[in-house]
Amino acid sequence: MKLRVPVLAVNGALLVIATLTLFPLLWMVSVSLMTPGSSGSYPPPLWPDHVTFTNYRELFAHGRMGRQFLNSLGIATAATALSLTFNVSAGYAFAKLKFPGRERIQQVLVGALVIPAQVAMLPLFLMLKQMGLVNTLAGVLVPWLAGIFSIFLVRQHAATVPDDLLEAARLDGAGELQIFRRIVLPLLSPVLVTLAVFTFLGAWNDFMWPLIVLNDGSLYTLPVALASLSREHVQDSEMMMAGSVVTVLPVLALFLVLQRFYLQGMTSGAVKG
Amino acid sequence: MTPARAGVLLASPALAVIAVFFFFPVLAAFALSLTDFDIYALADLSNLRFVGLRNYAQLLATPLFWRALGNTLYFAGVGVPLSIGASLGAALLLNSRAARCRGLFRTALFAPVVTTLVAVAIIWRYLLHTRYGLINYGLSRLGIPAVDWLGNPHTAMPAIILFTVWKSFGYNMVIFLAALRGIPETLYEAAELDGAGAWARFVRVTLPLLAPTLLLVSILTVAGFFQLFAEPYVMTQGGPAESTVSVLYLMYEQGFKWWNLGTATAVAFVLFLMMFAVTLAQLFVARRTATL
Numbered sequence: 001m002k003l004r005v006p007v008l009a010v011n012g013a014l015l016v017i018a019t020l021t022l023f024p025l026l027w028m029v030s031v032s033l034m035t036p037g038s039s040g041s042y043p044p045p046l047w048p049d050h051v052t053f054t055n056y057r058e059l060f061a062h063g064r065m066g067r068q069f070l071n072s073l074g075i076a077t078a079a080t081a082l083s084l085t086f087n088v089s090a091g092y093a094f095a096k097l098k099f100p101g102r103e104r105i106q107q108v109l110v111g112a113l114v115i116p117a118q119v120a121m122l123p124l125f126l127m128l129k130q131m132g133l134v135n136t137l138a139g140v141l142v143p144w145l146a147g148i149f150s151i152f153l154v155r156q157h158a159a160t161v162p163d164d165l166l167e168a169a170r171l172d173g174a175g176e177l178q179i180f181r182r183i184v185l186p187l188l189s190p191v192l193v194t195l196a197v198f199t200f201l202g203a204w205n206d207f208m209w210p211l212i213v214l215n216d217g218s219l220y221t222l223p224v225a226l227a228s229l230s231r232e233h234v235q236d237s238e239m240m241m242a243g244s245v246v247t248v249l250p251v252l253a254l255f256l257v258l259q260r261f262y263l264q265g266m267t268s269g270a271v272k273g
Numbered sequence: 274m275t276p277a278r279a280g281v282l283l284a285s286p287a288l289a290v291i292a293v294f295f296f297f298p299v300l301a302a303f304a305l306s307l308t309d310f311d312i313y314a315l316a317d318l319s320n321l322r323f324v325g326l327r328n329y330a331q332l333l334a335t336p337l338f339w340r341a342l343g344n345t346l347y348f349a350g351v352g353v354p355l356s357i358g359a360s361l362g363a364a365l366l367l368n369s370r371a372a373r374c375r376g377l378f379r380t381a382l383f384a385p386v387v388t389t390l391v392a393v394a395i396i397w398r399y400l401l402h403t404r405y406g407l408i409n410y411g412l413s414r415l416g417i418p419a420v421d422w423l424g425n426p427h428t429a430m431p432a433i434i435l436f437t438v439w440k441s442f443g444y445n446m447v448i449f450l451a452a453l454r455g456i457p458e459t460l461y462e463a464a465e466l467d468g469a470g471a472w473a474r475f476v477r478v479t480l481p482l483l484a485p486t487l488l489l490v491s492i493l494t495v496a497g498f499f500q501l502f503a504e505p506y507v508m509t510q511g512g513p514a515e516s517t518v519s520v521l522y523l524m525y526e527q528g529f530k531w532w533n534l535g536t537a538t539a540v541a542f543v544l545f546l547m548m549f550a551v552t553l554a555q556l557f558v559a560r561r562t563a564t565l
Binding site for chain 2: 006007009010011013014017018020021022024025027028031039040041042043044085086087089090092093094096097098099100102105109112114115116117118119120121122123124125126127142143145146147148151170175176177180201204205207208211212222223224226227230237240241243244247248251252255256259262263266267
């Protein structure tokens with residue numbers, strides 16, 4: 001009897017918080033299935049009278065959402081591939097390969113973490129303009145090529161690879177690049193997944209930079225498309241909710257499948273400091 | 274190949290990219306903030322003039338700049354403690370011995386963090402709708418009259434803060450959970466034997482051991498809150514009566530709506546200095562409390 005009360009109170013509180021947290025997302029799905037105009041009545045309906053996919057059809061058949069979905073998918077996939085290519089080898093080099101100036105460069109990079117990315121945005125825009133990359137998907141990708149945070153994430157995990165293992169491989173006559181590919185990369189595979197999930201979600205959800213770089217609707221990523229749609233179609237809440245579902249669902253699903261890697265990546269960095 | 278050569282080979286692509294696309298633009302930004310770069314210079318660089326610190330001086334004389342600064346400080350000053358409080362509360366609940374289905378609850382509470390900011394901001398715009406929004410409907414059932422959340426200068430920022438707390442509290446919750454798990458159970462048992470109640474155990478055992486995590490979390494959260502942009506862009510367009518214009522929103526409007534790139538980079542540097550100063554202040558306070 002003594003244990004019952006806290007169990008009820010704690011789990012009751014958790015249930016209430018979880019309901020409040022998930023409610024906006026469930027409501028989004030529900031409204032996206034309502035017939036156009038039906039959510040704007042009083043009292044506001046929670047469920048569709050009858051389920052319809054009109055809003056989705058409207059977005060994909062008459063709007064450009066199919067195209068924009070592919071833009072987002074392409075950007076997020078390419079950003080992930082680029083980030084893995086550049087950051088993993090650098091993270092390993094910083095952790096395990098002594099080269100001249102390494103400590104110095106590392107200090108500079110740590111210091112640079114305090115500079116918000118937005119400081120670089122305006123000159124970067126002018127640079128891309130010179131290079132003819134404004135209003136292109138390649139321009140959206142530029143900030144995802146390499147990142148200081150990502151390098152340190154990899155470095156931290158690469159530091160746990162035993163030196164003896166690398167020395168043994170060297171004694172066996174393995175070349176440095178071979179060691180990296182054959183021994184280090186397989187050992188790092190969990191953090192590669194973590195980095196991939198972080199980058200994919202980050203690039204998919206990113207808003208300010210694609211908003212700045214893109215001005216052609218058919219090149220928009222989903223968040224930019226949604227923001228511009230919401231300014232034109234303030235009244236069409238059902239259609240806007242369908243667009244939100246299309247934008248949110250892929251990343252939410254990806255997170256649910258790979259959440260172990262995501263959460264590990266978050267806490268490994270934070271707790272060790 | 275020697276390890277040193279391999280190190281240079283493996284590190285240099287990433288370092289080159291960071292140098293070209295981050296360090297160079299940051300330095301260029303400072304130079305840009307000392308010029309009158311505008312739409313005429315964008316068309317023809319010969320129209321560019323060095324103006325020294327005039328952009329900064331003009332900013333300090335612009336009421337909207339002070340408004341944006343005040344709004345951002347208000348957003349961070351109220352939002353960060355609320356968000357961290359919610360994170361800590363949720364983490365304590367999830368970490369308590371009585372909690373069941375922890376994994377499920379954790380996932381549910383974390384879900385908003387991974388959602389797309391623009392999409393969920395649009396959801397909340399409808400939830401906050403004056404006539405058809407469910408929030409006002411819920412309040413009306415409690416006998417509270419309808420609030421024009423996003424249309425009233427006094428409630429627009431609180432509404433955005435509420436939304437941001439919902440969106441972000443799961444992130445720090447997971448970090449607190451990991452830190453809470455690192456506290457040995459024996460400390461609580463010892464405190465209990467000494468007759469410490471639940472509150473005393475929280476204040477005397479949990480909080481001190483959480484202090485390093487709390488410092489880290491508050492530094493990162495403040496930095497995140499200072500970068501307020503998409504919420505006002507989607508939910509209020511900076512209105513009503515400029516009550517939700519943030520520093521970054523001002524930078525965006527100056528830079529990409531009016532093409533005053535000189536002024537906009539000056540705004541970006543002020544944001545940077547502000548974030549830097551607040552981080553230093555947090556470290557200072559942390560050191561003071563640690564030595565007390």
